[in-house]
Amino acid sequence: MTSASQWKKRGSAWSAAARTPVGACSVTLLVALAALAVLGPVLWGEQAAAIDTNAIGQGPSGAHLLGTDSLGRDIFYRTLVATRFSVELAAIATAVGVTVGLVLGTLPSVLPRRAGRLITSAVDIAVAFPGLLLALFFAVVFGVGTRGAVLAIAFATAPGFARLAQTLAASVAGRDYVSAARIAGVGRLRLLVRHVLPNIGEPLMVNATISAGGALLAFASLSFLGIGVQAPRYDWGRLLGEGLDGIYVNPAAALAPGAAVVLAGLAFNLVGETVAAVVGVRTPTARTPARPAPPARPAAAEEPGVELVLSVENLQVAFPRPDGWTVPVRGVSFTVRGGEAIGVVGESGSGKSLTGLAVSRLIETPGVVTADRLEFAGTPLLTASERELRELLGTSLAMVFQDPMSSFNPTRRIGRQLAEASEQHHGLNRREAFARAVDRLREVRIPAAERRARQYPHEFSGGMRQRAMIGMGLMGEPKLIIADEPTTALDVTVQRQVLRLLARTRETENAAILLISHDIAVVAQTCDRMLVMYAGRVVEDLPTADLRSVPRHPYTRALLAATLELDTDRDEPLAVIPGRPPEPDQVPEGCAFAARCPAATDRCRSEDPVLERVDRAHRVACWHPNGAVAPDSDRETAYGGAE
Ligand SMILES: Nc1ncnc2c1ncn2[C@@H]1O[C@H](COP(=O)(O)OP(=O)(O)OP(=O)(O)O)[C@@H](O)[C@H]1O
Secondary structure, three states: OOHHHHHHHHHHHHHHHHHOHHHHHHHHHHHHHHHHHHHHHHHHHHHHHOOOHHHOOOOOOOOOOOOEOOOOOEHHHHHHHHHHHHHHHHHHHHHHHHHHHHHHHHHHHHOOHHHHHHHHHHHHHHHOOOHHHHHHHHHHHHOOOHHHHHHHHHHHHHHHHHHHHHHHHHHHHOOHHHHHHHHOOOOHHHHHHHHHHHHHHHHHHHHHHHHHHHHHHHHHHHHHOOOOOOOOOOOHHHHHHHHHHOOOOOOHHHHHHHHHHHHHHHHHHHHHHHHHHHHOOOOOOOOOOOOOOOOOOOOOOOOOOOOEEEEEEEEEEEEEEOOEEEEEEEEEEEEEEOOOEEEEEOOOOOOHHHHHHHHOOOOOOOOEEEOOEEEEOOEEOOOOOHHHHHHHHHHHEEEEOOOOOOOOOOOOOHHHHHHHHHHHHOOOOHHHHHHHHHHHHHHOOOOOHHHHOOOOHHHOOHHHHHHHHHHHHOOOOOOEEEEEOOOOOOOHHHHHHHHHHHHHHHHHHOOEEEEEOOOHHHHHHHOOEEEEEEOOEEEEEEEHHHOOOOOOOHHHHHHHHOOOOOOOOOOOOOOOOOOOOOOHHHOOOOOOOHHHOOOOOHHHHHOOOOOEEEEOOEEEOOOOOOOOOOOOOOOOOOOOOOO
């Protein structure tokens, strides 16, 4: 979709929202409020200030619509003129509150963890207090008067915003384009400013608008109590307080500013609601469980010493749950040599993606990654400093995600997103980095690369975005490309182009590839070796050339039998693997596949098999890798495959 059509779509959403009852009310109220704020003091400033000692404390009359105050000034004009000051003060207090809140809310993601936690705890405590109580407290601290009241209301608004910003930032932090930027080595502050803030702007705007209504009310309350605006200046709160003194003589003197506060507050709230309806804002909730040490699992077999790009030994990924830990990756071990292409296959939930994310150091707190060894290009990733990691991963590791739509920041041009890493790591200036980005886009066969580099992600097709993502990986000199289901969201022809591009990149750049896929056929065509994962572990590691002849694990054979190929007899029902893999927190004793395995014995149900070498390039975790042992039940073997 082009940006013009996007704007058109947005425009029609706005006009549709304005035609709803809420939308129409909010537009009318807002226009009236803005007109009064701008024109009120100009048109009626003099009448509002005119003192008439002959008309002190009068009730409504033809000359004075809402009566007069204790100096004979016209209350109707004063209420109209007070609009500007009341709205101005509420807007300033909200702006200061939102800014302070935004800083407090986003600081934890740039500061060291301990300092960040301190701020988060302070915000949590402040959020627990009612806003008006906080405003009163701060009003006393900052002193009586307009400035004190502005600061008091701003500081009372800030904690709510800080919490909202934290939650929104956390919800964006897991998006692919943020992961991609992190992999490209983009620093925390830049990540925040360029990738997180632009994408949480809309919900923050909506909440700021609604908060302005609250600020207006809070201001009126402080002025009413005599600790806000001081005479001779006046806002609605002050007029309300003055009107209340003579409420029995002239109730309109108090009711008019009161009604003005209510109507203006309503205008802000309704505008907020209308904006929320158009931009589709929903506020996610945060989650911070406790974190004890995850359980240990046995290490798997070791690869003989070759020059390795990646060396993973006993990798575990654990997440806290209210009642303990769930460990979806339970001791994965494998190695990747330079230029080698390895496929990772397995059913959904087997831990493929988490393994890729753990290798890229993209598992976020509260997730915990442990390993006996996790080395990339000779650097231990678990003990490396953040700076080392940024340098190393930013230049040598590329990541291609499943959803090409979410892989790029929607608010930034493609070329700039590619260039970002080069500005950071290669010391290139903006122009040079952009030129390199264009060159890389050309390299991945993006037509009219120069023009395309200036376009936004939504102007690219899915296949082009995926190629651009690979191009982003090529901004450095990647030693390893981790591609997580890179073709799942694409149609078949585009799938082939992307796979071909990956293969070409591997050749030209001598980059190793870790291709995560549930499509065994794709892996067989593209990779040298295949890791078969089941319930968070590698159960077989074998050359793809041997796929047809020597898979040893019953699960691998089952996966192969369930793969649809061109030569599959379409009249025969496709083999299926009976049952479902266990949930990560319900993995049984013994071999996790035993319950679905036609050859399972008592030993399989009680002892967990270790991944062991069966020949030079082949490892398998099975007690009966040759399929020689008869099953201990009368079940028929459900799957084909060579024995
Ligand atoms: N943040 C998390 N907290 C708790 N559990 C998680 C988290 N992320 C993933 N999991 C669980 O870990 C398991 C493995 O997830 P993973 O995404 O690695 O699977 P996968 O093999 O890549 O599956 P798919 O092919 O569907 O992407 C799943 O059961 C998933 O529910």
